[in-house]
Amino acid sequence: MSTQADHGHELVPRPEQTPDALRAALAVVAPGRLPEMQRTKDEAFAKVVAWQSLSPVRSWVLAWARDIEIARRPDLATRHARATGNLEHEDLGIAQEALRELATVLDEAVKAVRA
Template identity: 80%
Template structure:
């Protein structure tokens, strides 16, 4: 796990972007998703072999690093959950704002894992 300047608002440190580190981190912050992670990993590795490319594996790592970044940070997790809850709101303006917020959370998480 990497060290961060401020762990006061993080449940765990940001993990390294390796399958084992990501699995360990997910087990800490969202263990209910471990089966989903394994299934998507199996799919990514199968595609990598079929396509003779590492891009499916790289995409898998980035997607799970992003999701773990959200789960390990209560601020992002709260914003993400609230936005997802409002995506199909009957008020179109509220649903559009939820989509913008969801996109902002995903962008913030992705930026953080690429630092």
């Protein structure tokens, strides 16, 4: 597990960006998503063969590191859930603000895992 900036209470430390470490962290913060993780991992590895490129695996690692970053930090998880819940709000202004907030949360999570 790597060190990271303090963001308040975190459910688990930020995992290393390896499939095993990401899977172990996901098993704690969002165990219901483990089948999805395995399915997308299988898809990424199939693309590696078809495309003869490692970029699908790199993308898979980054996407799961981002999602785990959100799930392990209650501050981000709350903001993410609120924004996601308002994406289809009948008030267009609220829906647009939700989309902006969702983009902000995703960007913050990606920056954190790339640091």
